[in-house]
Amino acid sequence: MATTRISYSLPPNIDATKAPLAFGSRALPKLNRELCDENLVTRQRALMSLCDLVHDPEKVYEAIRVGCIDSLKKLLTDADSTVRHKATEVLYIVATHNIGRNAFLDFKVILPVSNLFDDDVEIVRKNAHQAIKMVSEIPSGALGIVDGKLIPCLVEKLKQELDEIKHFILDTLHFCMRVDAESALNSGIMPVLKALLGHDSPQVRSAAARDLMDVSVPFSGKEAACDDVEIVPLLVRLLSDPDYDVKANAAGALMTIAITTKGKYAALKANAIPSLLRLVNATTTETRLYAIKALTMLSEAPEGRKTLERFVDDVKECERDPQSLAVSRAAQIALKVITWKP
Template identity: 80%
Template structure:
């Protein structure tokens, strides 16, 4: 029988860990006030609610309009680890939207986020790196990270971070080195990447090989790769890796390094040709492309051309690659170089 007793149990659709959301246009301004509240639990609950809202790009736009980005910057230095955790999570989700990435640059959020690279809580550091990794995916974002002089710090963190975060740093460096590879080279990225080429995690190995290709785009990077006698043999070994993406990135790195004469002979001495020939018929079009282009570089050396003349038919099969026009063009170029006669 129904009674007039009032229940203290919350309705089933109420989450006690989240701040109640006001109706319509009042929702985000109310959350903004709660984010500024002196009471810790109020800030935490507001952040929990905001994490759900910013998955919608329209809400990201609205939250920027009411000044929440400025409040989040302040919360990044909060004494409470949960507040820092959820603040970085909100910023990371915002950075998945273009409007959020542009706001990062407009409101100068890069350096406040980067300060959390030194946080003692793993999830806070991970969210901070995820946010900047997403930002680096647009050219202006990568340029902003480079301008903030964060490449040396990213390289140093690459030496000591946990594997999960190392992969994020490698991704961020990948985009930043397209803007300024020489900065990374001067910051000592080459020895760090060399060590990671031998990592047990295939994702880290592949990302390190890809970054090795990025840093070797410059002449200084190619020379540095040849000066260290261990780099080219390590990349050649990765051509037979069990992971397809690792093989592709290793072939790309060798292709870039072998543009110079030193790089060609270093790869030939390390026995790259037999392994690269196996990639000509790889299932991935990217792997085939890098493999054929690397063979083209090696065939420019007389020793490489002499060896590859015996395998012309294998490359000729790729002249009409049904999946990739780029692979077909690369095969045609390779055949011209291999069969060239003075």
């Protein structure tokens, strides 16, 4: 029988861990005030609610407009690990939107987030690295990370972080080295990447080979790769890796290193040609392209050209690549170099 008695229980669709939202345009200003509240539970509940809202780009714009970024910056130094966890999670989600990445630069959030690379809590460090990785994906963001002198810190963290987090660091360095590869080289990244080429995880191996290709773009990077006698043989070994991304990035790294004479002879000494020839008909376009270009580099050395003259037909088949004009063009150039007579 119905009565007029009011229950003290919350309605079933109310989440007690989240702050109740105000109506319409008042929601985010109210949450922003609660982010700065002295009461710990109030801050935690506000962060939980904000986490849900910022998946929407319109809400991200509104959150930036009402000052949530500055509030989140302050929460990065909060004594409570849950607050730091959720604050970095919100900032990571914000950074997945282009307007959020720009906000990181406008509000100078990069360095405060990077201070959490040393946090005791794993999820806080993971969120911090994910956020920085997202920011690095735009050129201005990568430049901001480089200008913030974070490259040496990232290289150091690459030595000691958990495998799951290492992948995010490698991605961040990949984008940053497009802006400034010399800083990474001077920070001692080459031996760190060499160690990761033999990692158990194919994701880490692939990312390490890709980053090795990036750091080898400047001449000093090519020289450093050749000075370490183990790097080129390791890359040649990865050409037979079961993972296609690993193969592609290893071929790309060899292609970059073999631009110099020293690099060509290091690859020839490591017997790279047979492994590269097996990749000219690989299923992925990127792998075929890098393999053909690497073979072109090696055929510029007389010894490489002499070996490859016996495999002209294998390269010729790639001239009619139905999937990629770039592969066809690369094969044409390779044939000209291989068949060149003095």
